[in-house]
Amino acid sequence: MRRFSAEYLEHTRRGMWTDGRETLADLDLPGRRRVLDAGCGTGELTRVLDAETDPDATVIGVDADPELLRVAREETGLPYVVGDATRLPVPDGAVDLVACQALLINLPDPTAAVREFARVSSGLVAAIEPDNADVTVTSTVDAEEGLEREAREAYLKGVDTDVALGDRVREAFAAAGLDDIRTRRYVHEKRIAAPYAEPALTAAARKASGSGLADHREELIAATSETGYDDLRQRWREMGRSVVAAIEEGEYERVERVPFDVTVGRVA
Numbered sequence: 001m002r003r004f005s006a007e008y009l010e011h012t013r014r015g016m017w018t019d020g021r022e023t024l025a026d027l028d029l030p031g032r033r034r035v036l037d038a039g040c041g042t043g044e045l046t047r048v049l050d051a052e053t054d055p056d057a058t059v060i061g062v063d064a065d066p067e068l069l070r071v072a073r074e075e076t077g078l079p080y081v082v083g084d085a086t087r088l089p090v091p092d093g094a095v096d097l098v099a100c101q102a103l104l105i106n107l108p109d110p111t112a113a114v115r116e117f118a119r120v121s122s123g124l125v126a127a128i129e130p131d132n133a134d135v136t137v138t139s140t141v142d143a144e145e146g147l148e149r150e151a152r153e154a155y156l157k158g159v160d161t162d163v164a165l166g167d168r169v170r171e172a173f174a175a176a177g178l179d180d181i182r183t184r185r186y187v188h189e190k191r192i193a194a195p196y197a198e199p200a201l202t203a204a205a206r207k208a209s210g211s212g213l214a215d216h217r218e219e220l221i222a223a224t225s226e227t228g229y230d231d232l233r234q235r236w237r238e239m240g241r242s243v244v245a246a247i248e249e250g251e252y253e254r255v256e257r258v259p260f261d262v263t264v265g266r267v268a
Contacts, residue, residue, distance in 0.1 A: 016101075016188055017048045023186040026264040027097060027126050029053045034095040037061045038117060039085040039103035043072030045128070049099060050078055060095075062088060086113050088120050096123035102260075104129050104172065105163045114176040118267050125178055126264045128186070131166025132156060139254045141246055143239040151232060155216050158223030167261040178265030185261055192254040196247055204247055207240025 029035075029052040037046040040061030050059040061080040063069050069080045083089040085103060098117040104110040104127055117125045133156055137148040156164060173181045192200045206212040210233045213220070221229045246252035 015190060016044055020186045020188070021048070021052065023184040023262050024048075024052065026182045026184065026262070027052075027099065027124060029097075032097045032123070033057050035059045035097045035099065036088070036090065036095045036120065038088060038098055038100040038113075039063055039106075040072065040080065041065075041068050043069075043075055043078065043080065045099065045101040046072065046078055046080075047076055050076070086116055088116055090120050092119055093122040094120050097121060097126065098124075099126040099128070101128040102130055103127070104169060105132070105165045106161055108161060110162070110165065110169070111172040111175045114172045114178070118176055118178060121267050124264055124266055125173070125176075126262065127169050127173075128260050128262050129165045129169050131164050131259045131261065133164035134166065134259050136257045137254065139243075140252055141239060141242045141254075143235070143242065144254065147232075147236055147239050151213060151216075151220065151236070154223040154228075154232070155219050158216075158219035158221070160219075160222075166259065167263070169261060169263040173263060173265040176265075177268055179268050181263065181265040183261050183263045185259055188258045188260055190256045190258070192252065194247075194250045194252070196252075201247065204240065204243045204252075208237060208244050209240070210234075210237045212236075212240075 029049065032053050035049050035053060035057060037049055037059070040046045040063045043061050046059060046061040053059060059078060061072060061078060062083045062085065063080070064082065064084050066082055069082060072080050081089060085100065086107070098121045104113060107113050114125060132152065135152060137145055139145050167183050170181050170183055213233050213236045217229060220232065224232070243252055
C-alpha cells in the first residue's frame with residue numbers, strides 16, 4: 001500500500017465535498033446506522049459521512065498510519081482505529097456500510113480489499129475513486145497546462161498501481177460478488193483566482209521550488225530517467241516562477257478538474 005503525508009492529503013483533498021454531495025445518494029447515508037471509513041487518512045470523508053448520517057449513527061475511521069489518525073482526531077471527536085484496510089479489525093457484518101475514498105487506486109489488489117469490505121458489511125460497500133488519466137488543467141500561465149499533462153502522463157506510466165481506476169471499480173465490485181452496482185461521477189474542481197488565499201500561495205511556492213514535483217520523484221524517474229526527471233523539474237520550476245510572478249501581478253488563474261467515480265454495491 002502506498003503511503004502519504006498529512007500535508008499531501010490536505011493539499012490534494014482540499015475542498016472535497018463542499019458541493020456535489022448528491023453524488024453520494026446511492027450510499028443511503030440517512031438510512032445507515034453503523035459506518036466504517038476504510039483507509040480514512042486524516043478523516044476528510046469520515047467527517048462527510050458523519051455529517052450526512054443520522055445523529056444516532058456510529059461512524060468510525062480506520063487507517064494503518066497512526067500519524068494520519070492523530071491529525072484526524074485533532075479535527076473531530078469521531079472514533080478512529082488503527083488497522084489495515086485489507087484486514088479490517090472488526091467482525092463479519094459488523095457495519096452496514098463500508099466506504100473508502102482514493103484508497104483502491106493505491107492498492108496492488110483492489111478486488112481483495114473490496115472482498116474484505118463485503119466481509120464486514122451487512123449492507124453496502126462504496127468506493128470513491130479518481131480517474132487520474134482524465135484530469136484537466138487550464139491556466140493563464142501558458143507553460144503550466146502542457147507541463148501538468150506531461151508530468152501526469154509520466155506519473156501514470158511510472159506508478160505501480162492503477163491510479164486511473166475510476167469507474168472500472170465496478171469490475172472489482174462484481175468480482176467480489178457485490179450486487180446492484182451503481183456509479184455516479186463527481187468532478188472535484190479546484191479553482192485559483194485573485195484574491196489569493198494562503199493555500200494558493202503555498203502551491204505556487206512549491207511549484208517554483210520544484211518540491212511539488214518531487215513528491216512523485218520515484219514514479220517519474222521510473223517512467224523516464226534521472227536525466228528526464230531533472231529536465232522536467234527544471235522546466236517545472238521555471239513555470240512555477242512564472243506562476244509566482246503572475247500572482248504578484250494579480251493575473252493568475254488556474255482550474256483543475258479531477259473526476260471521481262462513486263461506486264456503490266450491495267452485499268449479496
